[in-house]
Amino acid sequence: MKPIAEILKEIRPEFDFTASNDFMADGMLDSFDMVTLVSTLDKTFGISIPGTDIVPENFQNIGAIEALLRKCGVQL
Amino acid sequence: MIPAQAIGGVFDAIQQVKAGAPAYCTNFFPVQRKLQEWVEHGELQVETRGEAAFFLRQDRDFWHFYFCARDPAALRREIIALADLKTRRLAADLVGNEEALREVLGALASAGFRPYARLQRMVRAGAPIATQPLIGDAEVVFADKADAAAVLGLLEASFDRFADQLPLAREIEAAIAARQILAVEPAGKLAALLFFETQGFTSAVRYWAVAEEYRARRLGAVLMRRYLESHSAVRRFTLWVVADNQNAVEKYRHYGYEPDGLVDHVLVNDLISA
Numbered sequence: 001m002k003p004i005a006e007i008l009k010e011i012r013p014e015f016d017f018t019a020s021n022d023f024m025a026d027g028m029l030d031s032f033d034m035v036t037l038v039s040t041l042d043k044t045f046g047i048s049i050p051g052t053d054i055v056p057e058n059f060q061n062i063g064a065i066e067a068l069l070r071k072c073g074v075q076l
Numbered sequence: 077m078i079p080a081q082a083i084g085g086v087f088d089a090i091q092q093v094k095a096g097a098p099a100y101c102t103n104f105f106p107v108q109r110k111l112q113e114w115v116e117h118g119e120l121q122v123e124t125r126g127e128a129a130f131f132l133r134q135d136r137d138f139w140h141f142y143f144c145a146r147d148p149a150a151l152r153r154e155i156i157a158l159a160d161l162k163t164r165r166l167a168a169d170l171v172g173n174e175e176a177l178r179e180v181l182g183a184l185a186s187a188g189f190r191p192y193a194r195l196q197r198m199v200r201a202g203a204p205i206a207t208q209p210l211i212g213d214a215e216v217v218f219a220d221k222a223d224a225a226a227v228l229g230l231l232e233a234s235f236d237r238f239a240d241q242l243p244l245a246r247e248i249e250a251a252i253a254a255r256q257i258l259a260v261e262p263a264g265k266l267a268a269l270l271f272f273e274t275q276g277f278t279s280a281v282r283y284w285a286v287a288e289e290y291r292a293r294r295l296g297a298v299l300m301r302r303y304l305e306s307h308s309a310v311r312r313f314t315l316w317v318v319a320d321n322q323n324a325v326e327k328y329r330h331y332g333y334e335p336d337g338l339v340d341h342v343l344v345n346d347l348i349s350a
Contacts, residue, residue, distance in 0.1 A: 014201065014312055015277065027276030027312070031105045032171060032338075039100070048095045051087035055108055 001076075002044055004062050004069075011036055017062065024056045034059060041065075047072040077121035077132055077160055083111045089122055089129040090144050097127075099147035101180050103170050104131055128154035135244070136237055138165035138348060148179035155187040165348050167192065167238045170341040181341060189343035193239035196319040197340070198333035202277070202311035205304045205331070214295055216302045219257035219269065224248050226266040227257060234285035239318065239342045243271075243282075258303055260295045268295040270303050279307050281315040300331055316340060 008017040008029075015028045023029045029037065037059065038049050049072055058068040066076055080086050086106070094100050106114075114120040119134045127150035131142040139160075145151035160166070168189060170177050219227055227248050235242055243251065251257050251271060260268045267290035271283040281303070286296045307313070315333065317324050 012312075025276055027274070027278030027310075030275075030278065030314075031107050035102070035105045042100075048091075048097070051090035051094060052084070054087075 004065050007037070007040055007044065008062075011040070021061045023060060029059065041069065045069060045072070045074045047074060077123045077130070079118055080115050080120040080122045080131075083108065083115055086111060086115070086120070086122060086131070089124050092124065093127060093129050093144050093146055097146040100144070101148055101151060102142075102144035103168060103180075104142035104144055105171075123158070123160075125154045125157060126150070130155070130158060130160075132160065132164070132166070135242075138167055138238065141166040141168040141345075143168075145183075148183050151180065152183040152186055155183060158187070161187055161345055163347075164345075166345040167348065168343045169241075170343065171338065173337055174339055177339070177341060181343075184343050188345055190346070191341065192344040192348070193236065193342040194319045195239065195316045195340040195342065196325075196335045197338040198315055198317060198325070198328050199336040200313035200331065200333040202307075202309075202313065203332065204308070205301060213298050213301075214260045214262065214267075214293075216258050216260055216298060218255045219252050219259040219266070221249070221252055223257075223259060223261070223266055224252060227252070227259075227269060227271075230266060230269060230285050230287055231271075231283055233287075235283065238344055238348060240283075258299050260290075260299060262290075268299055270296075270299040272303060274307060274310065277309070277311040279310045279313050281313070284315075296327075304331065 005017050011033050012028055017023065017028065020026045020028060034054065038054055042048055047069070049068065053068060053071070058064055069076060090104070111120070114133055121132045123130045127146035129144050132139040133142070143151060143155065145154065155161070168184060170180055170184070224245065228245055231242055256272055256274070258270045259266055266287070268286040269283065270281065273280050273282060284296060284300065313333065315328065317328060319325070319339070
């Protein structure tokens with residue numbers, strides 16, 4: 001299974017996502033990137049992340065994204 | 077269409093379409109804070125139809141048109157039944173890579189939308205500015221509260237309200253309070269501005285404008301230079317520009333910006349003339 005850090009790197013190659021604890025505050029993902037990320041996660045893991053979960057705190061860092069995926073039933 | 081009463085209802089409408097969608101398509105990428113603002117000001121309306129949901133956001137004398145659909149075919153089926161297409165002035169933005177937008181562009185065209193403008197995103201890596209300092213630079217200041225009306229006036233005179241997502245007065249006031257508007261004001265009159273948004277390592281130029289009577293005095297260059305110099309920690313600079321405005325594109329290239337392949341097709345219905 002593709003690691004989250006790798007998926008993020010494909011969207012924004014110029015940033016080191018493993019070095020940030022808050023991707024939004026650090027300006028590493030914008031709203032369009034968020035949609036691209038949600039779409040990629042949906043396809044990669046065969047899920048549909050609910051619109052109500054598409055909030056910055058669920059994409060704040062790799063740990064938060066993993067927690068969201070677990071909530072959506074993904075076994076990491 | 078009915079007014080959106082709460083952001084929860086908007087997310088529910090999206091999720092209803094999105095769950096299990098084989099080729100979900102949308103031009104609606106709301107940030108929660110913005111969504112809340114639109115709902116609070118009664119600017120957002122919603123209509124769900126079968127496998128699609130539609131949203132209208134009021135802006136001056138027209139509405140921004142947003143959709144989400146199970147797939148482009150569902151969008152094509154549902155959009156033609158929307159009564160608002162015939163009664164309201166609508167503008168839609170489709171953001172993505174050219175190839176990925178083709179089907180959705182076709183769906184909107186089948187409902188009577190026509191091309192109005194095409195913007196492209198340009199990106200600059202964080203790096204020291206290469207141009208030489210200007211001799212006798214004009215003084216650059218942050219716009220203040222008293223400049224809000226002049227800022228709005230210059231933006232409306234310099235940009236296209238259908239294509240350029242112009243801010244409302246309240247957004248300008250917020251940007252001034254957040255020190256996001258650099259200005260040159262010879263004799264106390266707003267002559268030029270650079271409106272930006274910075275978040276961490278990323279900064280976007282939203283508008284860069286010089287009033288007609290102050291052109292050819294390098295005021296724009298002074299502003300851009302000051303902006304880039306004051307963002308030395310930023311690693312990624314972005315902006316959107318009308319793709320066929322070669323003059324603007326060349327100016328941005330001069331400062332190190334290059335297109336990154338993302339485009340924004342602006343479409344309008346036939347109640348908006350060219």
